[in-house]
Amino acid sequence: MKLTISGLTRSYKHKLAVDDVTAELTPGVYGLIGPNGAGKTTLMRMLADVLLPSKGQICMNGEDIRTLDDRYRDQIGYLPQDCGFYSHFTAERFLRYMASLKGIKKVEAEAQIGELLQLVNLSGERKQRIGRFSGGMKRRLGIAQALLGDPKLLILDEPTAGLDPKERVRFRNLLSDISGERIVILSTHIITDIEYIAKEVLVLRQGKLVKQAKPDLILKELEGKVWHVTVSSEKVDELERHYTVGNLLRRGTEIEARLISDQQPTADAALQSPRLEDIYLYYFGETGGDDR
Ligand SMILES: Nc1ncnc2c1ncn2[C@@H]1O[C@H](COP(=O)(O)OP(=O)(O)OP(=O)(O)O)[C@@H](O)[C@H]1O
Ligand SMILES: [Mg+2]
Known part of the structure; x- marks a missing residue:
């Protein structure tokens, strides 16, 4: 699995949010860092194929994702920075709903939902309404949702925002367990989130990728x-x-x-x-x- 990003650019009216980003990603965890407004979310939304680039191209194993279309989207899991949840849904119902959107068969979905709720430590709350969840619980449910369907490319926009230190550690361990053959891209403002698990760090500043390197090389x-x-x-x-x-x-x-x-x-x-x-x-x- 290889993701090739070439000359990726996106502007909003006069604002250049992502500016000519070129990178090649292979299985492993990538930590995307940059100050507020650096373009992390914009870049990730393009990778998740929910936002069209103004210029440039994304290829998976050499094929343009525009051509791959559903064959690309079927392989990705995405946790948006602000994910609007259906607050009247229970955790379990929300995951069933997301699984059906992803085209996962019912029996398979039930098995995955049980496993994922356990993975994100929400088994006990599966029948609770999301409206009553804390910020951290919603984040964990969002991570579970992104993992449905065993995606080969996982795009997580600030997955640890609002998690307490214990959950943060849990999440880090979870990621290093599941990374394996997948490409995981996660944005964060907290360097310790990626320090031990990131294969490479991507540094974004004013829309430009100013650095892509292994943590020990950066050090x-x-x-x-x-x-x-x-x-x-x-x-x-x-x-x-x-x-x-x-x-x-x-x-x-x-x-x-x-x-x-x-x-x-x-x-x-x-x-x-x-x-x-x-x-x-x-x-x-x-x-x-x-x-x-
Ligand atoms: N829908 C939009 N319309 C206009 N400008 C936008 C829009 N979305 C983002 N921007 C602008 O694009 C730039 C990059 O924003 P983006 O949300 O990608 O940054 P970010 O790195 O994710 O920031 P944060 O750390 O705050 O999440 C910012 O200047 C932002 O104001
Ligand atoms: Mg953002």
Whole structure:
């Protein structure tokens, strides 16, 4: 299974949301990161074939998805960022409904629904109305829905938004279990979600794919650039003017900071081993940026 994205572009009126993205994806987990408005959802909607590109092409195993049509859609599972649920449906009924939309036979659907509810830890709530679900429960139901029909391409737009830390870990384990022969693309703002499971990280900034690399290569790139400094509180502004500064920690009259710099920023600055989280600082600056 191979997904080839070439020159994929999408604009909304005058806004270029996805700008000439080219990539090749093979089975494994891909972590899509980028600040708000970077184009993650727009890119994923095109991959899920719910939004037409303005330009460019997506091919699965060398065939254009426009030609494949249903043969493409039958192979994908998609969790939208904002998935409107049928709040009066029970979890179980919702999954039955989604299974029928995907053309899964009844007996097969029942078996899958039981398994999937267990997988996302919602077996006990299968007869509850979705309207009474918490945000995290809805997210988990959305993940189950995306997995119906055993899709070969799984597109998950912020699947862990609203999950508590325990569920987050569960989800990560679940993904590494199910990735196998599938291509999984997931967007997130939380780097730890993808740190251990992503085969590659895709970095999107202002609609452009600015980086596609294995996590350990990204870490290598940051080697020698991440510093820990301690400065007096009046020096902080100056530090922030010159460097990309991450979390500040106040200790009495002094401030400790983690920052990105090619050169040693202060005499007593200590070099740190990079963490994958630092790529946010590196690519998007202090606030993580906002591309809208
Ligand atoms: N339907 C739309 N009409 C007009 N502009 C849009 C529409 N959808 C998205 N945009 C714009 O396209 C850009 C990319 O948006 P997109 O939702 O793809 O970003 P994102 O990376 O998913 O952001 P977030 O992290 O907030 O989910 C933004 O500037 C956004 O305002
Ligand atoms: Mg989005």
